[in-house]
Amino acid sequence: MKALALLTTVPSDAHNWNLIFMQLLLEENGFTVINLGPCVPYDLLASACLKHNPDVVVVSTINGHGFIEGKALITETRKVPGLADTPFFIGGKLSTDATLSHLYAVELELAGYRKAFNGGDGLPDFLQQLEQIKSRKTTLSVLPPPR
Numbered sequence: 001m002k003a004l005a006l007l008t009t010v011p012s013d014a015h016n017w018n019l020i021f022m023q024l025l026l027e028e029n030g031f032t033v034i035n036l037g038p039c040v041p042y043d044l045l046a047s048a049c050l051k052h053n054p055d056v057v058v059v060s061t062i063n064g065h066g067f068i069e070g071k072a073l074i075t076e077t078r079k080v081p082g083l084a085d086t087p088f089f090i091g092g093k094l095s096t097d098a099t100l101s102h103l104y105a106v107e108l109e110l111a112g113y114r115k116a117f118n119g120g121d122g123l124p125d126f127l128q129q130l131e132q133i134k135s136r137k138t139t140l141s142v143l144p145p146p147r
């Protein structure tokens, strides 16, 4: 069975070509994708995670509010029982100040993202992370069920 990626963005972000790009990238790299579309409220994301139990959650945001709402997103979602360990990644244009975005990325990782990326430069690293998610799923699926 393919690994499942839940693709989302922050509540204020109305852009969607970035989401289409990420959906195609994830699909080309062997994932089934549920794309929640633009302007996703935190509670909708949490309920989608509980319903679909994704192997990874990918947040793509480019309107410049990612460093604020992305932090609120991970803080809110981590409070939900059952969602403490799901790997979350965030990327795009995290703020309107490109010179500060790498610092915001560190802040987002401290808040709970496995990794935060700025722009397209992080894509090779991101793809490596996806490989790890896929191989973990393969390993788990061949292990015998717990007694």
Ligand code: B12
Pocket: 012, 013, 014, 015, 016, 017, 018, 021, 022, 058, 059, 060, 061, 062, 063, 064, 065, 089, 090, 091, 092, 093, 094, 095, 096, 097, 117, 118, 119, 120, 121, 122, 123, 126
């Ligand atoms: C098209 C566009 C729009 C369209 C959106 C149409 C649509 N259906 O999506 C419209 C006109 C509606 C629009 C509106 C607005 N926009 Co606009 N928009 C753009 C524009 C020109 C292109 C965005 C795009 O589609 N890119 C194509 C995708 C494929 O590329 P990408 O998003 O950059 O994604 C790449 C990387 O960021 C990365 N990536 C993305 N997500 C992720 C996730 C992960 C995990 C990883 C690893 C990588 C990654 O990979 C992708 C490929 O390299 C950009 C400027 C630009 N040239 O980028 C401005 C831009 C994003 N918009 C901007 C703004 C400010 C707005 C508005 C607020 C304007 C306004 N005052 O109303 C509104 C937003 C409203 C809202 N609530 O969000 C700013 C954001 C500011 C910032 N971050 O610095 C930009 C950068 C323009 C600018 N230079 O000021 N916009």
